[in-house]
Amino acid sequence: MTAVATAAHLTDEARVLGLCQQLLEELPPKETGAVEFLGRQFDLGLGWVHFPEGQGGLGLSPGLQRTVNETLLPAGAPIAAFRNVIGHGMGAPTLVAHGTEKQKARYLRPLFTGEEIWCQLFSEPGAGSDVAGLATKAVLDGEEWIVNGQKVWTTLAHLAKWGMLVARTDPDQPKHKGMTYFVVDMEAPGVEVRPLYQITGEAEFNEVYFTDVRIPDEERLGAVGEGWRATLTTLMNERVAIGGGIPAKGAGFIAEAVKAWKDGGHRDTARKNELMALWVRAEVLRLTNIRASQLRASGTPGPEGSIGKAMSADLNKDISAFTVHLLGAEGMLKPDGYPMARPKHAMQWTNPQQAFLRARANSIEGGTTEIAKNILGERVLGLPGDVRNDKDIPWIQVPRS
Numbered sequence: 001m002t003a004v005a006t007a008a009h010l011t012d013e014a015r016v017l018g019l020c021q022q023l024l025e026e027l028p029p030k031e032t033g034a035v036e037f038l039g040r041q042f043d044l045g046l047g048w049v050h051f052p053e054g055q056g057g058l059g060l061s062p063g064l065q066r067t068v069n070e071t072l073l074p075a076g077a078p079i080a081a082f083r084n085v086i087g088h089g090m091g092a093p094t095l096v097a098h099g100t101e102k103q104k105a106r107y108l109r110p111l112f113t114g115e116e117i118w119c120q121l122f123s124e125p126g127a128g129s130d131v132a133g134l135a136t137k138a139v140l141d142g143e144e145w146i147v148n149g150q151k152v153w154t155t156l157a158h159l160a161k162w163g164m165l166v167a168r169t170d171p172d173q174p175k176h177k178g179m180t181y182f183v184v185d186m187e188a189p190g191v192e193v194r195p196l197y198q199i200t201g202e203a204e205f206n207e208v209y210f211t212d213v214r215i216p217d218e219e220r221l222g223a224v225g226e227g228w229r230a231t232l233t234t235l236m237n238e239r240v241a242i243g244g245g246i247p248a249k250g251a252g253f254i255a256e257a258v259k260a261w262k263d264g265g266h267r268d269t270a271r272k273n274e275l276m277a278l279w280v281r282a283e284v285l286r287l288t289n290i291r292a293s294q295l296r297a298s299g300t301p302g303p304e305g306s307i308g309k310a311m312s313a314d315l316n317k318d319i320s321a322f323t324v325h326l327l328g329a330e331g332m333l334k335p336d337g338y339p340m341a342r343p344k345h346a347m348q349w350t351n352p353q354q355a356f357l358r359a360r361a362n363s364i365e366g367g368t369t370e371i372a373k374n375i376l377g378e379r380v381l382g383l384p385g386d387v388r389n390d391k392d393i394p395w396i397q398v399p400r401s
């Protein structure tokens with residue numbers, strides 16, 4: 001950073017700190033409802049500081065969001081990302097990059113406050129890693145689109161007001177070119193949400209069926225046939241939302257392992273070495289994510305977001321496995337059993353056994369670790385590309401089961 005840039009950063013930081021102070025004085029978090037607090041945080045531009053003014057931001061460097069979080073959270077402020085994980089991490093940046101002014105004004109504030117939950121309707125039974133192969137179709141009928149098809153693994157669809165939907169609007173184009181991105185009202189007639197149970201016993205995600213669902217054209221995000229561009233924005237932000245977290249040193253998953261160690265259990269020198277190695281990996285990931293967030297000058301993550309995604313998936317699995325081993329026989333049984341539950345939040349852990357089971361999904365959700373490695377190989381390291389035989393032929397001609 002040059003001296004001028006450093007001075008500008010300090011001025012921006014002082015401005016951000018001043019606004020944080022104003023917010024805490026106006027609405028002490030411990031005496032204020034979460035929606036009211038977050039609404040004011042958004043209006044002051046402290047929602048996502050790198051977003052434009054009037055859209056929850058101040059047009060500043062995304063690195064300054066840490067300053068906001070480190071000032072507000074210790075004072076007891078509610079965590080917007082926790083209340084609406086998919087909307088916050090993926091919906092909002094996609095809206096800002098591709099939405100109309102009207103859409104941004106309509107959706108961003110209630111998304112940030114958590115009054116309107118969002119879900120992501122990308123994966124289908126025949127299109128997961130190859131999401132561009134999706135088959136849910138949308139056909140224009142006057143000023144509305146009629147949508148038919150099925151999505152799967154849709155996290156929090158049971159709570160969502162809005163869904164980020166990608167559908168095929170031109171089957172005669174190659175797969176990446178014939179898709180369009182919509183915001184769909186999950187309460188519209190013809191949307192059916194069915195629970196899907198996970199290994200934990202909970203149904204955090206769902207199948208979603210669309211039968212003649214009508215979406216007004218003004219809820220289209222981006223141009224017709226240009227859905228892949230907005231899809232990439234969502235996916236790149238998703239990797240960072242899942243794997244790019246910057247907890248305090250020693251916090252997060254690794255804190256559970258340290259706590260289990262301190263509480264006793266099957267401890268020996270070998271396990272102590274293992275714990276130390278895991279702690280070091282957690283710290284390396286944390287520092288890697290700090291560096292990545294500081295390099296992200298424009299706020300739009302690039303392919304390097306796949307580093308944190310892949311590393312955190314492996315690490316979470318290893319830490320949670322270590323913790324249940326430490327618990328011995330007790331680690332084999334979930335203390336709260338396997339009751340069918342419909343969680344209000346995604347990717348949370350309630351006890352080490354549940355965390356162990358839930359972490360298995362980390363290398364699948366948000367793009368598998370194999371796909372993350374493909375992205376890193378091709379787009380960061382410049383290695384030869386994956387085989388893509390169907391890239392240039394019309395989607396309709398691609399054989400599918």
Ligand SMILES: Cc1cc2nc3c(=O)[nH]c(=O)nc-3n(C[C@H](O)[C@H](O)[C@H](O)COP(=O)(O)OP(=O)(O)OC[C@H]3O[C@@H](n4cnc5c(N)ncnc54)[C@H](O)[C@@H]3O)c2cc1C
Nearest residue numbers: 120121122123128129153154155361364365366367368370
């Ligand atoms: C807990 C959880 C929550 C989820 N939430 C959502 C959500 O809210 N919204 C949503 O749209 N989706 C969601 N997903 C779906 C997720 O994005 C997909 O499961 C994921 O992209 C993989 O797709 P797939 O399951 O169809 O597997 P497939 O794509 O069929 O992959 C099967 C296996 O083949 C490997 N593979 C596939 N292609 C390649 C390749 N080119 N090179 C190397 N290996 C390859 C994969 O890595 C994997 O091991 C969620 C998944 C989970 C587990």
